[in-house]
Amino acid sequence: MTLQDFLTEADTIEREGTAALTVAADANALEAARIVFLGDRQGRVKALQESLRAIAKEDKPAAGKRFNDVRTRLDALHTERKNAAGRAVASTTEDLSLPARRRWQGAKHPVTLVIEEIDAIFRELGFTIAQGPDAETEWYNFGALNFPPNHPALDAHDTLYLEGEGLLRTHTSPLQVRTLQKYEPPIRVLIPGNAYRRDFFAASHAPVCMQIEGLCVDEGVSIVDLKSTLNVFASRFFGAARTRFRPSFFPFTEPSAEMDVQCGICAGAGCAACKGTGWIEILGSGMVHPRVLDAAGIDSERYTGWAFGMGPARMAISRYKIPDIRILYDSDVRFLEQIAGSALNGTER
Numbered sequence: 001m002t003l004q005d006f007l008t009e010a011d012t013i014e015r016e017g018t019a020a021l022t023v024a025a026d027a028n029a030l031e032a033a034r035i036v037f038l039g040d041r042q043g044r045v046k047a048l049q050e051s052l053r054a055i056a057k058e059d060k061p062a063a064g065k066r067f068n069d070v071r072t073r074l075d076a077l078h079t080e081r082k083n084a085a086g087r088a089v090a091s092t093t094e095d096l097s098l099p100a101r102r103r104w105q106g107a108k109h110p111v112t113l114v115i116e117e118i119d120a121i122f123r124e125l126g127f128t129i130a131q132g133p134d135a136e137t138e139w140y141n142f143g144a145l146n147f148p149p150n151h152p153a154l155d156a157h158d159t160l161y162l163e164g165e166g167l168l169r170t171h172t173s174p175l176q177v178r179t180l181q182k183y184e185p186p187i188r189v190l191i192p193g194n195a196y197r198r199d200f201f202a203a204s205h206a207p208v209c210m211q212i213e214g215l216c217v218d219e220g221v222s223i224v225d226l227k228s229t230l231n232v233f234a235s236r237f238f239g240a241a242r243t244r245f246r247p248s249f250f251p252f253t254e255p256s257a258e259m260d261v262q263c264g265i266c267a268g269a270g271c272a273a274c275k276g277t278g279w280i281e282i283l284g285s286g287m288v289h290p291r292v293l294d295a296a297g298i299d300s301e302r303y304t305g306w307a308f309g310m311g312p313a314r315m316a317i318s319r320y321k322i323p324d325i326r327i328l329y330d331s332d333v334r335f336l337e338q339i340a341g342s343a344l345n346g347t348e349r
């Protein structure tokens with residue numbers, strides 16, 4: 001056999017072997033191709049090796065090198081295809097009837113859900129959202145809001161004082177002043193944020209809680225706007241529940257009122273959640289005191305306004321019929337996921 005014939009045969013085996021191993025669609029076809037080309041007894045590579053003997057001595061090194069080349073390539077290709085077929089077999093032997101492992105997925109906290117719902121209702125009524133610092137100055141937290149120094153109303157607002165002048169704001173009302181300083185009336189803003197008090201952690205109280213402040217200032221705004229806007233809000237949030245306004249006192253509003261909503265749990269009959277009164281207090285409100293407008297540099301002869309502050313955690317417990325506000329802050333997933341699930345209305349989670 002001439003070297004030329006040998007090399008031509010080597011090329012053919014390499015080409016056809018590569019094609020056969022590559023197109024083999026499954027383990028059986030691959031094994032059949034292996035026997036044809038790499039089989040120990042009658043494989044074509046084996047036959048090529050035997051034909052080496054018939055090569056002239058001086059051509060042997062070149063022929064031997066080419067032979068090794070072809071065998072190594074086809075061996076490597078066979079190993080690679082075999083591994084790939086093994087993986088494919090492994091994946092088709094998975095038990096597809098096994099129940100899926102449930103994926104852990106985060107969800108929004110009940111208070112966040114309530115805040116978003118309140119935001120959406122007030123947005124429709126023309127309010128924008130504003131935010132401000134948790135660490136406030138005494139002037140914004142008290143002075144500008146017409147708290148006289150040493151007034152008894154300060155007792156309810158005991159908080160953590162920071163070094164220097166600052167304190168952790170006891171309510172979101174300082175944002176009324178900051179907003180009035182920044183924007184010209186007409187103003188309609190909603191301000192969600194944390195408030196800090198030196199309160200005990202009790203069934204209806206937390207020392208840190210979210211508040212939502214609302215403020216509307218324009219020419220000719222009256223208490224009719226306050227009542228009608230808050231009633232529209234309550235009917236949207238609580239459905240057909242009745243509301244009532246009770247006179248109250250806040251230094252930064254005059255007159256002031258607290259708004260109650262008929263208890264959704266007992267429909268006004270009286271139960272533990274409403275302490276037997278049939279009503280749940282949801283917010284404080286009032287007509288913005290002229291001194292607050294003046295302190296913020298707004299002409300109180302020309303403009304009037306109304307404001308409110310509500311506790312979304314309290315609204316969350318009444319919405320979701322939660323007996324104790326502390327559950328909201330326990331981070332117990334078994335509880336939180338019940339509400340996350342019901343908020344998704346049974347859609348997949």
Ligand code: DAH
Nearest residue numbers: 171173284285286307308309
């Ligand atoms: N800032 C008050 C508090 O935390 C709540 C409040 C009452 C806010 C009346 C208001 C308001 O804007 O008009 O107790």
